[in-house]
Amino acid sequence: MTEPAIRLRSVSRRFGALQAVRDINFDVMHGERRAVLGPNGAGKTTLFNTICGDFPPTSGSIAFFGADITGLKPHQRTRLGIGRTYQTSLLFNGLTVLENLFIAVRGLRPNRFSFLRPRRGDEAVAKARNLAQRMRLDHLVDAEVVNLSHGQRRQLEIAMALAGDPRVLMLDEPAAGLSPGDRPELLRLLHDLPRTLTLILIEHDMDIALPAADIVTVMKDGEVIVEAPPDRIEGDPVVQSIYLGGGH
Numbered sequence: 048m049t050e051p052a053i054r055l056r057s058v059s060r061r062f063g064a065l066q067a068v069r070d071i072n073f074d075v076m077h078g079e080r081r082a083v084l085g086p087n088g089a090g091k092t093t094l095f096n097t098i099c100g101d102f103p104p105t106s107g108s109i110a111f112f113g114a115d116i117t118g119l120k121p122h123q124r125t126r127l128g129i130g131r132t133y134q135t136s137l138l139f140n141g142l143t144v145l146e147n148l149f150i151a152v153r154g155l156r157p158n159r160f161s162f163l164r165p166r167r168g169d170e171a172v173a174k175a176r177n178l179a180q181r182m183r184l185d186h187l188v189d190a191e192v193v194n195l196s197h198g199q200r201r202q203l204e205i206a207m208a209l210a211g212d213p214r215v216l217m218l219d220e221p222a223a224g225l226s227p228g229d230r231p232e233l234l235r236l237l238h239d240l241p242r243t244l245t246l247i248l249i250e251h252d253m254d255i256a257l258p259a260a261d262i263v264t265v266m267k268d269g270e271v272i273v274e275a276p277p278d279r280i281e282g283d284p285v286v287q288s289i290y291l292g293g294g295h
């Protein structure tokens with residue numbers, strides 16, 4: 048049997064007395080699109096952080112394509128092929144789109160950037176341009192990031208997360224703050240990502256989460272309360288009680 052891309056077994060994470068996620072079992076198959084929904088404080092970001100290693104679980108285990116990664120540091124998980132974006136932007140505003148992508152491709156810290164500026168013919172520049180094209184930013188490679196629209200910044204964040212050639216890409220609220228006009232473009236970009244890539248996204252907005260996902264995991268109070276295909280989510284009484292009952 049094929050191993051899941053991501054497998055969590057009995058994963059819990061405490062912050063002092065607070066149990067942020069509790070006894071999570073979670074399998075995401077290779078190539079799957081998984082959305083994680085839930086009200087504020089449900090534990091979605093903490094779940095992401097246990098997978099990426101930013102806040103490893105206090106108990107339980109995590110496997111990546113069958114290999115136990117529970118004790119690995121974030122950079123070791125990145126190297127294995129787990130890429131992510133964050134709710135808060137990590138872009139370098141004073142640099143151009145191409146320079147940001149170059150930094151991501153070379154895995155540089157920005158303070159090293161002045162010594163290693165992109166040069167013509169550099170393989171990393173070619174890869175940075177290719178990433179810009181994949182995220183439909185090729186017309187903006189020379190634009191300073193500070194001048195990008197919110198939607199373009201989100202596209203760039205995804206492009207930068209792709210720079211390490213992840214096998215699993217985790218997006219933390221990719222539609223947050225997007226105008227209604229920017230949303231269809233984001234959905235198109237997500238649909239265009241190759242099925243060799245496994246995608247896990249936290250998303251508050253059902254209009255993005257449901258069309259983007261094969262399976263939706265709904266969390267509340269640190270636990271998974273529903274796991275179902277998107278067509279069963281909107282009508283699910285538990286989900287309705289959370290989203291219509293003021294829990295969101």
Ligand SMILES: Nc1ncnc2c1ncn2[C@@H]1O[C@H](COP(=O)(O)OP(=O)(O)OP(=O)(O)O)[C@@H](O)[C@H]1O
Pocket residue numbers: 062065066067085086087088089090091092093094
């Ligand atoms: N680093 C931390 N230190 C202490 N408590 C934390 C930390 N990170 C998260 N928490 C707490 O864990 C709980 C779950 O938070 P988490 O951010 O995972 O929820 P979420 O579902 O992602 O919420 P949101 O939609 O608001 O981002 C919350 O009560 C939060 O305050």
